[in-house]
Amino acid sequence: MSKEERILVTGSSGLIGSEVCTYFAEQGYRVHGVDNNQRAVFFGPQGDTRWNQQRLERELPSFVHHELDIRDRNGVLALLNEIRPGVIVHAAAQPSHDRAATIPFDDFDTNAGGTLNMLEAARRSCPESPFIYLSTNKVYGDGPNRISLVELETRWDYADPQYAEGIPETFSIDQSVHSLFGASKVAGDVMVQEYGRYFQMPTCCLRGGCLTGPNHSGVELHGFLSYLVRCNLERREYRIFGYSGKQVRDNIHSRDVARFIHAFAEAPRVGEVYNLGGGKANACSILEAFALVERLTGEPQISRYVDDNRIGDHICYYSDLRKMRAHYPRWDLTVTLEQTVAQIVDAWQQKLVS
Numbered sequence: 001m002s003k004e005e006r007i008l009v010t011g012s013s014g015l016i017g018s019e020v021c022t023y024f025a026e027q028g029y030r031v032h033g034v035d036n037n038q039r040a041v042f043f044g045p046q047g048d049t050r051w052n053q054q055r056l057e058r059e060l061p062s063f064v065h066h067e068l069d070i071r072d073r074n075g076v077l078a079l080l081n082e083i084r085p086g087v088i089v090h091a092a093a094q095p096s097h098d099r100a101a102t103i104p105f106d107d108f109d110t111n112a113g114g115t116l117n118m119l120e121a122a123r124r125s126c127p128e129s130p131f132i133y134l135s136t137n138k139v140y141g142d143g144p145n146r147i148s149l150v151e152l153e154t155r156w157d158y159a160d161p162q163y164a165e166g167i168p169e170t171f172s173i174d175q176s177v178h179s180l181f182g183a184s185k186v187a188g189d190v191m192v193q194e195y196g197r198y199f200q201m202p203t204c205c206l207r208g209g210c211l212t213g214p215n216h217s218g219v220e221l222h223g224f225l226s227y228l229v230r231c232n233l234e235r236r237e238y239r240i241f242g243y244s245g246k247q248v249r250d251n252i253h254s255r256d257v258a259r260f261i262h263a264f265a266e267a268p269r270v271g272e273v274y275n276l277g278g279g280k281a282n283a284c285s286i287l288e289a290f291a292l293v294e295r296l297t298g299e300p301q302i303s304r305y306v307d308d309n310r311i312g313d314h315i316c317y318y319s320d321l322r323k324m325r326a327h328y329p330r331w332d333l334t335v336t337l338e339q340t341v342a343q344i345v346d347a348w349q350q351k352l353v354s
């Protein structure tokens with residue numbers, strides 16, 4: 001099999017990694033997944049992703065699982081040297097900004113050190129292969145909170161017309177509160193750009209808004225829509241942290257993330273950065289998400305308001321998708337927010353019964 005037909009995906013048992021594995025397997029790729037179920041260490045049994053690894057092993061004949069910690073530098077160097085993949089998608093991470101403050105070494109070693117291990121291994125073994133890094137909108141820190149806002153009945157929105165389409169990639173990542181997670185992701189993000197510009201490698205950073213879908217092992221500290229649906233179905237209390245529950249997130253289905261990654265891999269650029277989210281059309285506040293989920297399940301959401309926002313949390317964030325659409329005109333969103341939430345409801349209904 002030629003090198004171009006092999007993809008290596010880190011974080012393959014997670015939401016994005018597993019979707020990328022499935023999508024590329026459908027395109028005929030041999031898929032190598034790297035995951036050590038660290039999500040269960042970060043978040044406890046509720047964050048366990050073994051079920052997703054087993055699902056991939058069951059459903060994808062071309063899938064090979066590698067039980068490897070991306071912090072293991074020699075292990076990463078050896079694996080990339082052995083596989084020499086034609087595409088690399090780096091989605092393994094400590095993904096929660098709240099969790100990072102209690103595990104700063106694990107967070108930085110995973111998000112910054114692990115990314116460096118992947119980049120250097122790629123440079124040594126397959127420098128011409130597209131390298132796609134899942135970054136985050138937290139690289140902008142709480143800078144977006146300085147934009148003037150308007151408070152509407154169920155959400156905040158930008159009052160400044162400059163941001164009518166959302167936050168562009170030119171927004172400053174500097175001099176704001178990021179959370180330790182945001183800072184460790186910035187380190188990875190800048191390294192990915194640097195390996196592009198300095199070594200002319202085809203790298204890109206995807207600065208995600210809320211990436212979601214039916215395969216998320218949502219927990220309170222990460223995966224808000226998935227966790228919110230789970231709370232609704234289990235009649236559990238969902239805690240709203242500050243901003244009157246009107247904080248806005250833009251939500252993109254993991255399938256549309258995988259489709260963009262494929263578009264980039266087919267026509268890569270060097271050291272690029274894209275803001276990747278559901279955009280204005282798929283943005284909602286927590287209060288609006290409650291209403292949407294209630295409509296689908298018929299169950300009222302049980303919630304408690306905690307009058308204290310999460311440190312560095314965005315009041316209103318949605319991605320300006322114009323750069324992605326300009327560079328990759330054949331890509332666009334295909335799953336609406338309503339469809340995404342309906343799929344998450346279905347998935348939890350099935351998982352909670354079994």
Ligand SMILES: NC(=O)c1ccc[n+]([C@@H]2O[C@H](COP(=O)([O-])OP(=O)(O)OC[C@H]3O[C@@H](n4cnc5c(N)ncnc54)[C@H](O)[C@@H]3O)[C@@H](O)[C@H]2O)c1
Binds near residue numbers: 035090091094212216
């Ligand atoms: N889901 C979102 O809303 C969102 C938003 C913005 C950015 N992102 C980024 O996208 C990427 C994927 O996010 P996700 O939602 O799929 O997260 P996830 O937690 O569902 O998946 C990450 C996977 O990486 C694995 N992992 C963690 N540390 C590892 C290590 N040291 N070695 C090997 N495997 C390890 C975990 O076990 C997990 O299966 C992350 O980089 C995250 O920061 C996600």
